[in-house]
Amino acid sequence: MLLRPVSRLPSPPSWISRLSPPMPLRAKVTNPAFQAAVTMSTSTDIPKELPGDEPNDVLFNSMYGLRSIELNRPKKLNSLNGSMVRKILPRLKEWEKSHLASIVLISGAGPKALCAGGDVAALALQNEQGESGSQASTDFFGLEYRLDHSIATYSKPVISFMDGITMGGGVGLSMHAPFRIATEKTVFAMPETTIGFFPDVGGSFLLPRLDGETGTYLALTSERLNGVQALYSGIATHYLHSSVLANVTQRLSELVFQDDLDLPGRLDLVNKTMAEFSLGLPSLQEEPILLAGELRNAIDRCFRFNTVEEIFQALEAETEQKAWAQKTLETLSSRSPTSLKVTLRQQRLGKKWSISETFQREHAIAGKFMRHPDFIEGVKARLMSKPPRQAEWQPPKLENVSAEDVEKFFEIPDGESRLKLLSEGDYTRYPHERFALPREVDIEAFVRERRLGPKKTIEEFAKKWDQKEGVREKVAEVLNRRTISDNHGWRWV
Template identity: 80%
Template sequence: MPLRAKVTNPAFRASASMSTAPEIPKELPGDEPDDVLFNSIYGLRSIELNRPKKLNSLNGSMARKIFPRLKEWEKSHLANIILISGAGEKALCAGGDVAALALQNEKGLEGQRQSTDFFGLEYRLDHTIATYSKPVISFMDGITMGGGVGLSMHAPFRIATEKTVFAMPETTIGFFPDVGGSFFLPRLDGETGTYLALTSERLNGVQALYSGIATHYLHSSVLSNMTQRLAELVFPDNVSLPERLNIVNKTMAEFSLGLPSLQEEPILLAGGLRSAIDRCFKFNTVEEIFQALESETEHKEWAQKTLETLSIRSPTSLKVTLRQLRLGKKWSITETFQREYEIAANFMRHPDFVEGVKARLMSKPPRQANWQPATLAEVSNEMVDAFFTIPEGETRLPLLSEGDYNRYPHARFSLPSEAQIEKFVRSNGQGQNQVIQEFVGQYNHKEGVREKVSEVLARRTQSTAQGLRWVE
């Protein structure tokens, strides 16, 4: 499978003109009242998604309310920190309101256009958060999937709790892992992003921290007190954004009650399983991934279960998603959302989305979807190419912020990546304990660093007389 869509389009060239920047979205007649609650506590501004009966699933009404507040707070000297949370005990946000979109799509081209407009609105919101000029914190307390991940993943601080359930379940409904998944999934360690994207595997609680999805792990019982403490922080006018972020980071660390022990909750994507994930999901075609899973001998039971999982996913979704992840490694955060908008538009016109949502989310009990095409062999490269092009004469999705980057500027608040650990091991002839202590010191004794570095060293290095040697 080619790593670049065969059809190039001038709308995606770096020099291509953007369409005029859109106005800040405003509420429309008929938008639900009180589906988002806003609050000000000293210097803290909170956004609480308030549809608990629908697990706070995101819709256009909510996005239109959030936009003006974010823009207003960005200009305000009184607003120091932005906090995103969800009402109720169960979820931050279980995703976009895809059931409503599927019903809309059945109305034909006009309905499909309206659904596509929703994704444009959602992606503009996610991009605004990703490039925001003030500290943003997301409480991933409870179910955090799809659209909820978009509101969280691009924030500098993402708090997992014992109730966190993370997943990108889009391939189960004939869609693709959007909301910036093209950006953050390929940048996770090894092939974990590919694995999570194609299988929709869930990460619970502290696993979100170990995998790089969350930046911190706190018990849900401390969130209220921590919120109050954050509200009381005062930043002098001349303090830069990086320093503000450092102050917030140190303040949050004060509220940690520790991580679950590894005996209680061992790292899930670790050891031999993690090696098998990298081994099987490193390929650039879905067919090769299937073959690798069929040939897997060390983790045969896991490979068989994974094959069964993938075999009931939309073949189109699997192929588009894999292409998206391979291309997304090179996309900036801005290009990510512009590309994903076009991919989403194509899926709104594709039969698998309506069929997938109806089969998995609206049928009682859920049933197996009838995908079109039904097999991987029927999904050609040309069909996949079409998802990555803009119709001639159209321009890229205009965004509300000019900020852009190729790497998260706030990645230092997460646990060290495997690539960082590899670089250090290769350039320093040190033993295991020395390497661990070096990272623990660099990260100011951040919880999870010792466990993460120890796991990577155990899996990827050998001890020699000259120190640790990285194993390919």
């Protein structure tokens, strides 16, 4: 069946255009030291399967124009390993060149997970073999990041079904795709500080670009977002019930794009198509927005600082959300001090990194963690011990981790080779962010410029976002929290 492309979404509002000018394909590299070491290292060496790779740990399928990637290790919650990456990357590159392949879909086998993360237990055991094992683990991360970057810069629509647990490596396979579909079973988290690591797989790019300090909060605490909360936070672009995913897949496979339709037009058609299958969002009475209201204010208050010590002090001084602050302090106190400090520094620096620089820098950071004792200890304590135990971190306290220790994770030695990527695509803002709910900075820009009042502002955003579900709720929450009406009129505070 030949389907004509529906009309595109309306152009972004004028205030967004002024706030966020279009990004060129090759974004400027922001760090001079990094620029000197590498301009944009790419390689045509596409990984191949190796003897001993697991059979059938990834399943591939073709259905008309749809190409699907199904992670197939359900007993291990589809945790990602080198064997899987070596299968996926060649297929992605093959489909990118094929005129018959129109859309790529990523999903996980079984009812529990898209992907619970990388197979870190295997990496920890590998690291115990010494330098050769640490290097092999670092090489795995390089392979994984090349896959994530390929998805982030893919020239065709990519859709990820975040149906179930989506953590760590699963986030890398999802978050950089134009379409991330949350369901009632979605459980999102970046739990790396729990195991003496840092939020990688592009977390340096994704998390700092979330509203306010929510990215910093999620990065340091590993807080989970369930179901529709992934949509409200900006992690997911759509929320669908898991029961409709099979029908969505069938419908997407039937889409036929006209030859002259460019990538933005194809993405708009996919976006419209998925909206057809929405069964609505849970009511706010049933599932209120989690990172909202006074809790959100407290997150921004406490996590805005540039040192972990200041964040601890702010949490200790917090009075309006005292129970939450105490629980958060207990959580952070159990984390690796090194991981906390490196992660906070990563969140601040990552705001300026391009998507390519992100993965190349993260590769270097990951390599340093593979040689740090906290990673092995964290994985063994939290994932391999029965029952899990509190890890014994080295060093054990925040004051024992100096600023110099942290900066070593970000140093770029002269002449050191950079991770070779498989694509030259680059940007400093997601080019497809319009498919998610409006960002708080966009709402602020509109309020400051237009001053239409809450009701008209909500209607304007709903119209501009083509009546997308969740827009009204998100904009209303932001306006309730960030605007007041007094003798000076209605205004942003």
